[in-house]
Amino acid sequence: MKYLIQKFGGTSLGDDEKRRKVASIVIGAKHNGFLPVVVVSAIGRSGDPYATDTLLSYAREHKKEPTPREADLLMSCGEIISGVIMSTTLQKSGCPAVFLTGAQAGIITDGTYNNARILKVDPRHIIRHCREGKVVVVAGFQGVSEAGEITTLGRGGSDTTAAALGVALGAVSVDIYTDVDGIMTADPRIVTDARPLETVTYNEICQLAREGAKVIHPRAVEIAMQKGIPLRIKCTFSEAPGTLVTSQDEINKGAIDITRDRTITGITHIPDITRIKINTGEAANIPAFQGRIFNALALAGISVDFINVHPEVVYFTVKNADAGKAVKILENMEIKPEVLPDCAKVAAVGAGMTGVPGVMARIVDALAEEKVLILQSADSYTTIWVLVKKEDMEKSIRALHRRFDPCR
Numbered sequence: 001m002k003y004l005i006q007k008f009g010g011t012s013l014g015d016d017e018k019r020r021k022v023a024s025i026v027i028g029a030k031h032n033g034f035l036p037v038v039v040v041s042a043i044g045r046s047g048d049p050y051a052t053d054t055l056l057s058y059a060r061e062h063k064k065e066p067t068p069r070e071a072d073l074l075m076s077c078g079e080i081i082s083g084v085i086m087s088t089t090l091q092k093s094g095c096p097a098v099f100l101t102g103a104q105a106g107i108i109t110d111g112t113y114n115n116a117r118i119l120k121v122d123p124r125h126i127i128r129h130c131r132e133g134k135v136v137v138v139a140g141f142q143g144v145s146e147a148g149e150i151t152t153l154g155r156g157g158s159d160t161t162a163a164a165l166g167v168a169l170g171a172v173s174v175d176i177y178t179d180v181d182g183i184m185t186a187d188p189r190i191v192t193d194a195r196p197l198e199t200v201t202y203n204e205i206c207q208l209a210r211e212g213a214k215v216i217h218p219r220a221v222e223i224a225m226q227k228g229i230p231l232r233i234k235c236t237f238s239e240a241p242g243t244l245v246t247s248q249d250e251i252n253k254g255a256i257d258i259t260r261d262r263t264i265t266g267i268t269h270i271p272d273i274t275r276i277k278i279n280t281g282e283a284a285n286i287p288a289f290q291g292r293i294f295n296a297l298a299l300a301g302i303s304v305d306f307i308n309v310h311p312e313v314v315y316f317t318v319k320n321a322d323a324g325k326a327v328k329i330l331e332n333m334e335i336k337p338e339v340l341p342d343c344a345k346v347a348a349v350g351a352g353m354t355g356v357p358g359v360m361a362r363i364v365d366a367l368a369e370e371k372v373l374i375l376q377s378a379d380s381y382t383t384i385w386v387l388v389k390k391e392d393m394e395k396s397i398r399a400l401h402r403r404f405d406p407c408r
Contacts, residue, residue, distance in 0.1 A: 001035055001130070001131075002033060002034050002035060002172050003034070003035045003037060003130070003166075003169040003170065003171040003172065004029050004034040004035065004036050004037070004171055004172055004173055004175065005036075005037050005039060005162045005163075005165050005166045005169070005171045005173070005174040005175065006025065006026060006029065006036050006037070006038050006039070006175050006177065007038075007039040007040075007041075007140065007158055007159060007161070007162035007174065007175065007176050007177065008022050008038065008039070008040055008041065008086075008177045008236065009041045009158070009176075009177065009178050009179070010041045010042050010043055010044050010045055010048075010051060010082070011044070011045065011178070011179045011236075012177050012178070012179065012236040012237075013040060013041070013043045013044075013082055013085075013086060014043055014044050014048070016089075018236070018237075019085065019086060019089045020089065020093070021236060021237065022038075022086065022089070022177070022236060023086075023089050023090050023093045023095065024093075025177070025236070026038055026090060026095070026135055027090070027093060027095050030095065030135065034172070035130045036135050036136075037126060037130070037135075037136045037138060037165055037169065037171075038086065038135060038136070038137045038138065039137075039138050039139075039140045039158055039161050039162040039165065040079060040082045040083050040086050040137060040138070040139065040140055040158070041078075041079060041082065041140050041141065041158040042055075042078025042079050042081070042082050042141070043078070043081065043082045043085070050077075050078050050081045050082065051078060052075050052078045052141075055074050055075060055077060055078055056071065056074065056075065058074075059071070059074055068113035068114050069113055069149065071113065071114060072113050072114060072142075072149075072150050072151055072152045073150055075114075075141070075142075075152050076101075076102070076139070076141070076142040076150050076152060078141075079102075079139035079140055079141050079142055079158070080101060080139055082139070083099040083100075083101075083137045083138065083139045084099050086099070086137050087099040087135075087137040090135055090137070095135055096132075096133055096134045096135065097134055097135040097136070097137055098129050098134045098135075098136055098137070099137045099138075099139075100125060100126065100129075100136060100137070100138050100139070101138075101139050101142065102138065102139050102140075102141070102142035102143040102144065102150075102161065103142075103143065103144035103150065104125055105121075105123070105125060105126055105136075105138045105139075105165070106121050106122030106123050106124065106125060106126070106168075107121055107142070107143030107144065107161060107164065108120045108121065108122065108143060108144060108145075108146060109143040109144065109145055109151045109153070110145065110146075110151075111145040111146070111147060111149065111151070112151065113149075113151060113152070114151075114152060114154065115152075115153070115154035116143060116145070116151035116152065116153055116154075117153075118143060118153070118160065118161075118164045118223075119146070121164050121165060121167070121168035122168075123165065123168045123169055126138070126165070126169065127169075138161065138165065139161075140157060140158025140159075140160075140161040140162065141153050141157035141158045141161060142157070142161075143161075155217070156216070156217025156219070156220065157217070159176060159216050159217040159219075159220035160217055160219050160220045160223065162174050162176065162220065163219075163220035163221070163223040163224040163229070163231070164223055166223075166224060166227075166229045167223055167224065167226065167227045167229055170227075171229060172230075173229070173230045173231070173232055174220075174224055174229055174230070174231050174232070175231075175232045175234055176215070176216055176220075176231060176232065176233050176234070177234050177235070177236045178215060178233065178234075178235065178236070179235065179236065179237065180196075180215065180233075180235055181196045181234075181235045181238060181240040181242065182196035182197060182215075182233045182234065182235070182240065182241075182242040182243035183196065183197045183200055183205065183208065183213065183215055183216075183233050183243040183245075183266065184196055184197070184213075184215075184266070185197060185265075185266045185267065185401060185406040186266060186267040186268070186397055186398075186401045186406075187268070187269070187397070190394050190397050190398065191267070191397060191398055191401045193401075194401065196240065196242070196243055197243045197265065197266065197406070198241070198243065198244065199243065199244045199245075199246065200243060200244075200245055200265055200266075201245070201246070201247060201351050202221055202222075202224070202225040202245060202246070202247060203351060203382055204265045204266075204349055204350065204351050204382060205218075205221050205231075205245050206218045206221050206222065206225075207347070207349045207380075207382055207383045208265070208266050208268050208347075208349050209221065211268045211269070211270060211345070211347040211349065211383070211385070212268040212269045212270040212345075212347070213266070213268045215233055216231070216233060216245075221245065224245075225247075228246075228247060230244060230245065230246045231244075231245035231246070232244055232245070233245065262350060262352050262404075262406060263350055263352045263353050263356055263359060263404060264348050264349065264350040264352070264353065264359075264400075264404035264406050265349055265350040265351070265352070265406055266349050266350070266406050267346065267347070267348055267349075267397050267400045267401050267404075267406070268346075268347050268349065269344055269345065269346045269347065269393055269397055270344065270345040270347075271344045271390055271393060272319065272320045272321075272342070272344075272390070273305070273306075273317045273318065273319055273320060273343050273344065273345060273387075274317060274318055274319070274320050274322075274323035274326075274339060274340065274341045274342070274343065275306075275315060275316075275317050275339075275340040275343050275375060275376065275387060276315070276316055276317070276318065276323070276326060276327070276330075276337045276338070276339055276340075277313060277314070277315050277337060277338040277339075277340070278293060278313065278314045278315075278330070278335055278337050278338075279312065279313055279338075280311070280312060280313060280314055281311070281312040281313075286311060290309060290314055292333065293314060293330070293333075293335070296329050296330075296333060297318075297326060297329060300325065300326075300329055302318055302322050302325060302326050302329075303318070303319075303322075304316040304317065304318055305317045305318070305345070306345060306376060306378060306385065306387055308376060308378065315376055317343065317345065317387065320341060320342065323339065323341060327339060340375070342389065342390040342391075343375065343387055343388065343389055343390055344387070344388055344389070344390045344392075344393035344396075345385055345386075345387055346385070346386050346387075346388060346393060346396045346397055346400065347383050347384070347385045347386075348363060348383065348384050348400055348404065349382060349383050350382060350383075350404075350406070351382050353381075353382065353384070354381045354382065359384060360377075360379070360384060362403055362404070363384060363386065363400060363403075365403075366399045366400055366402070366403040367386070367388075367396055367399060367400075369399065370392075370395050370396065370399045372388055372392045372395065372396050372399070373388065373389070373392070374386045374387070374388065375387040375388060375389070
């Protein structure tokens, strides 16, 4: 049985015409011998009647936040509405279909409300319906805890649902349908000649997603990678082939293609962050002092990033929205931080940079030509990050894209 997971985002389901297009894609897969399992997000985006943020706004009308448990019950409604409408659309098109909530589909999670993790998947109900000739439509973004409580999987949770079902069913592929033609070499709103990538590795797409690319959630990639399930990022509204996400070994199979020997796969970015600098040189016990800083911020639920720790100084970044809270915590510890708001993190990602000399030199040269000051940098075997002022972000992205030409 050749299962194919097809996940459709909210923009693909926004009206009758779009849903009929989705139905034609699903029916086409069935005619090609696959057993489609369709995962749906809530219809539309923030402001649309059934989008997740819109549902939450109803509960906040009187400036009172729902409890995490009740918020999950409310947020799960968007995918239920979407799933019922989509299964009805398929039925109207002459295709037998059935809708299952996350719980009915066997998505078992831990008990963390609003950001639960999937513990296991019991696909028996899905398999039974597929054997009866039905297309199964599953609500993304949701599951049920072992205690029987409805939970949601956090932002991008429908991608995670799709990947988990792909692994549980041994699917031939997990196809993520969206409103773009695939993973782009950079944000096309900033780089006009950005192009879709034909293939990327699991590791590369994880890094791209973590560093600002919003096409797929990194948790979904990590799940698919465990069993080597290919992911395909495709556009609902075009015939473009999209981007295949798979292992480096699969990409390298067959004849050698020197065009694949690229150093950088893509350029991505995260705006609206604040750099915090703390001088530690006068502390009596510098290691203990450094530990106090990060423990205090962690206890306050503040996520820190871009961390550089030296004996004399500590650098890190936080979201602009968290900066005020972070500074207040530090000042209460009698620490006087130096704060630089409105920065941006720009990342060059590519598995091909591993062991290649001169990549950082090319980055520095490209930014120097644009008179961009690098405030901070860091690297891993697949990524080099630079921190710049937000006003320099877009020209930094364009400069790096020109220098490395990822789709060359």
